[in-house]
Amino acid sequence: MKLLNYFLAISIGLLILSNSAQAQCKRFTEKQCLPNLTPFTNNGQINNATLFEGDSANLVMTFYSLLDYRLMVCSHEVLGTGVHFKVQDNDGNILFNSKEAQKNYWDFRVNSTQDLIVSVNAPENSGNLTDIPASGCVSIILGFKE
């Protein structure tokens, strides 16, 4: 019975924790990222996660011809200023690198409807002097306009 209680407590604790992280991430995206999509319209899909420094994330996105896009990656300040993203085609050609462009968004259109690979990297934050890796919300948002 005692073991069951422990199990229950741990499960509920983890559930609360993960929901809280996701809720924080949602609020962050809503307040800090979505307003910057203007004049593009958010496509309504959510792509966010809590990343630790040193983590990377990949996202395959379908972009349609006939629309102009703004692809934006926002990261919580706790991850430092080094979070960057690259966009590659299926042959591995780099089409955009936010580090080189020095901006967290890319306005573009595609010749034909196609998948592109968005890779986000959260490098180690030299400002973090603790032994615990910093973690924070990273959001990949997409806006479109005709």
Place this chain on the structure above:
Amino acid sequence: MIFKTIKYIVLITFFSFFAIGCGDNTPTQNPPTDKLVDPDLDINTKDKARFQRAKIVFYALPSPIETARILKKSGAIYNKSLLNPSSNATGYSTSVRKAIALGIFVADLSYANSFKQQQDCLEYFATVQKLSEELSLSNIFTSEFIETIEKNINSEDSVLKYLSDSYWQANAQLKENERESVAALVAAGGWIEGLHIACSLVNPNNPSDPLAERIAEQRIALKQLIKYLLSFKDPKFLQEMTEDLKRLKTSFDKIEMKIQRQTKEIDENGIETVGSVKTYTYPPGTLKEIIAEVKVIRSKYIK
């Protein structure tokens, strides 16, 4: 006993917040890799944490709001008889059917909005509100929200903004509550409905109709959608839709695709045009086969 359990919960939650700050509940994340770590290595806590994590993989879902805009730009016309009647909203009894229907109605709403059909927009907003409540999506499509839309109904851009913001809120709430499989079904329903509208308006005897090209392009989104549905650990909830889409994919795979590499171009406004040019060829009968297949799938889900 209950107090003891509550004590454990409070302690563990409290500890968890302070020890690791934030967690990650992305169910689409890859399983941890089997990296071998030498136990004698003197690595600090940061390194240990990093060794235990694998690259995170997201799956982007098709957006019914985007699809409606593309249809309009490809010469589609507005025909209300193609939409799922809002009176059907009362007939969905399971959460699977409700989620798919929600996606279908969001697609219908987006289509009506693209063609400035304001009264139809209001009707479908009310339908979306009803189904959202049944799916326990709270505080999104509220009565106040519907009232605000009514006040701004003559502004197509405002309605589009309300639609995209509320759809984002719904997806965010589903993710927050670890109900991403429901979000996947909503997206799948929306995708099917967009395809149904295109298939109903295309000339089946003319594969060079711009809408035929839009339909062919959907093979790319379909591939991603199936991958996403298959990424869930408990596929039962998604099984029927996954099987339907896989069957549809066999028809889409018959379309021939030619890829022509292009160099990047930048227009006078600084907008870059990137990616290859793809041309599609339908083998005889394939377009009609896809149209028939979509009809069967969509009919099943709107019942």
